[in-house]
Amino acid sequence: MRRPPVGLLVAAGLAVAALVVLLLGRALLPSDAGYAVWGTTRSGAPLRWDPCEPVRFAINPQQAPPGAVADLRTALALLADGSGLDLVLVGSTAERPAVDRPLTRMTPTGPVWREVLVAWSTPAATALPLTPLDRGVAVPVAVRDGDREALVTGQVVLNADRTDLVPGFADRRDAWGATLVHELGHVLGLAHVDDPTQLMAADPGAGPIRLGAGDRAGLAAIGRPAGCLDGPDPAAERSGRTLRTPALPLAGTSED
Numbered sequence: 616m617r618r619p620p621v622g623l624l625v626a627a628g629l630a631v632a633a634l635v636v637l638l639l640g641r642a643l644l645p646s647d648a649g650y651a652v653w654g655t656t657r658s659g660a661p662l663r664w665d666p667c668e669p670v671r672f673a674i675n676p677q678q679a680p681p682g683a684v685a686d687l688r689t690a691l692a693l694l695a696d697g698s699g700l701d702l703v704l705v706g707s708t709a710e711r712p713a714v715d716r717p718l719t720r721m722t723p724t725g726p727v728w729r730e731v732l733v734a735w736s737t738p739a740a741t742a743l744p745l746t747p748l749d750r751g752v753a754v755p756v757a758v759r760d761g762d763r764e765a766l767v768t769g770q771v772v773l774n775a776d777r778t779d780l781v782p783g784f785a786d787r788r789d790a791w792g793a794t795l796v797h798e799l800g801h802v803l804g805l806a807h808v809d810d811p812t813q814l815m816a817a818d819p820g821a822g823p824i825r826l827g828a829g830d831r832a833g834l835a836a837i838g839r840p841a842g843c844l845d846g847p848d849p850a851a852e853r854s855g856r857t858l859r860t861p862a863l864p865l866a867g868t869s870e871d
């Protein structure tokens with residue numbers, strides 16, 4: 616039996632190809648192109664969303680700073696411009712971040728992957744690995760079903776205790792806008808780089824909030840220019856075959 620690239624268990628004896636959740640906790644080394652991707656498929660391509668389907672987001676405004684919805688829309692527009700992805704804020708939700716968040720939800724026409732949840736929480740109130748110094752943590756989730764591999768959902772949890780941060784996009788040093796772009800960049804498939812001029816730098820640094828050349832190259836590599844994907848079918852996940860990994864992928868934006 617071929618061993619999966621990350622630790623997980625697949626129930627034996629099931630008729631259909633096992634669907635597995637990949638662990639994306641290890642960033643690849645930054646490339647010369649000025650970006651890094653969070654994971655690769657078995658064929659070595661960057662793990663990414665299907666760029667020919669909308670990527671849907673929902674925001675929980677509980678504990679969010681003023682202007683959070685507007686800032687999220689601005690952040691999504693910036694990333695959509697860089698990636699060519701259709702990034703859609705579908706609305707608000709009362710859902711709270713959770714370690715064991717289901718991957719799909721039912722609709723009248725069948726199961727769909729859950730929206731990416733964007734929510735604020737104090738570190739003490741969440742079991743997700745959000746530390747007091749983090750501005751936020753991103754939890755992208757990829758699924759493999761046979762030869763189909765893609766990012767399908769995720770969570771972004773922002774630190775409600777970071778009252779030193781301010782709404783808007785004035786400066787990377789202290790703007791929630793920069794943190795949103797950075798964490799959403801993780802959800803879309805990008806990892807950290809060392810170059811402090813890129814928004815995907817681990818340290819927020821200071822300066823204008825705009826995509827750097829490396830950020831743009833990375834977004835192109837995981838975005839629409841990379842072509843459509845035949846992504847995993849959410850109906851497969853409903854069969855109960857999915858077994859989650861015990862640890863969740865994460866990447867926080869650390870204290871500056």
Ligand SMILES: [Zn+2]
Nearest residue numbers: 817866867868
């Ligand atoms: Zn980060």
